[in-house]
Amino acid sequence: MFCKTKLILFLSTMILCVSIAMSQSEQKNAFYVSPTGNDKNPGTIRKPFLTLERARDRIRELKKKSKRSNDGVTVFLREGRYFRTEVFSLNPDDSGEDHAPIIYSAYPGEKPVLIGGKMITGWKLLNEDVEGLNPELKGKIYVAPVPKGWKFHFLYVNGAPQKLARSNNSDEWFQWNKPVKVGMVGPKGQMLVFPPGELDDLEGMDGQIEIDLMPVNYWNTISVLKGIDPQNSIAYRHSKNPTTFWSDKFQEGNYNLLNSIKFIDEPGEWAIDSKAGRVYLLPENENIRPEDEIIAPILYRLIHIKGD
Numbered sequence: 001m002f003c004k005t006k007l008i009l010f011l012s013t014m015i016l017c018v019s020i021a022m023s024q025s026e027q028k029n030a031f032y033v034s035p036t037g038n039d040k041n042p043g044t045i046r047k048p049f050l051t052l053e054r055a056r057d058r059i060r061e062l063k064k065k066s067k068r069s070n071d072g073v074t075v076f077l078r079e080g081r082y083f084r085t086e087v088f089s090l091n092p093d094d095s096g097e098d099h100a101p102i103i104y105s106a107y108p109g110e111k112p113v114l115i116g117g118k119m120i121t122g123w124k125l126l127n128e129d130v131e132g133l134n135p136e137l138k139g140k141i142y143v144a145p146v147p148k149g150w151k152f153h154f155l156y157v158n159g160a161p162q163k164l165a166r167s168n169n170s171d172e173w174f175q176w177n178k179p180v181k182v183g184m185v186g187p188k189g190q191m192l193v194f195p196p197g198e199l200d201d202l203e204g205m206d207g208q209i210e211i212d213l214m215p216v217n218y219w220n221t222i223s224v225l226k227g228i229d230p231q232n233s234i235a236y237r238h239s240k241n242p243t244t245f246w247s248d249k250f251q252e253g254n255y256n257l258l259n260s261i262k263f264i265d266e267p268g269e270w271a272i273d274s275k276a277g278r279v280y281l282l283p284e285n286e287n288i289r290p291e292d293e294i295i296a297p298i299l300y301r302l303i304h305i306k307g308d
Helices: 002-023 052-064
Strands: 030-033 073-078 078-085 088-090 100-105 113-114 117-119 142-145 180-187 188-194 210-214 218-227 234-238 253-260 270-271 278-281 294-297 303-305
Touching: 002 117, 052 073, 052 088, 113 188, 188 218
Parallel strands: 030 073, 073 100, 078 113, 088 303
Antiparallel strands: 117 294, 142 278, 180 188, 188 234, 210 218, 210 253, 218 234, 270 278
16 A cells, blocks of 8 residues: 555656646747846757847847748747836848748746836935925935936836826816916927916926926827026926917916926825936835835837838
């Protein structure tokens, strides 16, 4: 009885090992990519590449040598997260044939994830004075360093989007303020005169403060403000979007100012000072925990496919 039990256990173990080996078997005419790989590897299942670019370039090399051209090639992405810093580009040279396709695919039963963003770390409570900061939020808002010049419009905490700080927290645009006066469009932009105090603490933030503007009913455009002059409540709107106000009468024109620590007044709101290289966040859960993942986008597209 003892020997029979040992035999059954042995056979069960052998079946399990064979099943694992089959599921991890290397397929013909395939390369493998993994977040834990290395581009110096040969791209096998046990020694995968690290990047899609290396797999693409290896296929290009093979096509020049006319190898594997009759059967096509498959690039398998293994389980894990791939933080992308550049757009993955494919052109006509990367095409296959009807009888020999080139395929990029998730490895069977696994879920690779491409992320066009960067993790932001080094968060600390803000205990210093910053122009525009609500004194009641000192010691509650967190700050983290980011590369100077990096400007992004979205921020995610554990996958949940946070709100860009705004001067009016209402989503009802007709409750927003209107400019006191609207000037003509000129070389300096379009002059806007704001209500007194609206531009306080925003001097020096040229090109960083944005304005979500409703020039006409239900048609919004986001522009940047430059030449911000708080003393005279004047700033100039700059945008490549030609949308402007009706010239015959002052219709609509409601606006909301965006992206300043001055506007942070609700949990989940954030703002970035790209000149200083700092991002501010008032967490929804009061604290930022070590396990929290806070990501901002670097890319606004992951893949670019160029045709003939």
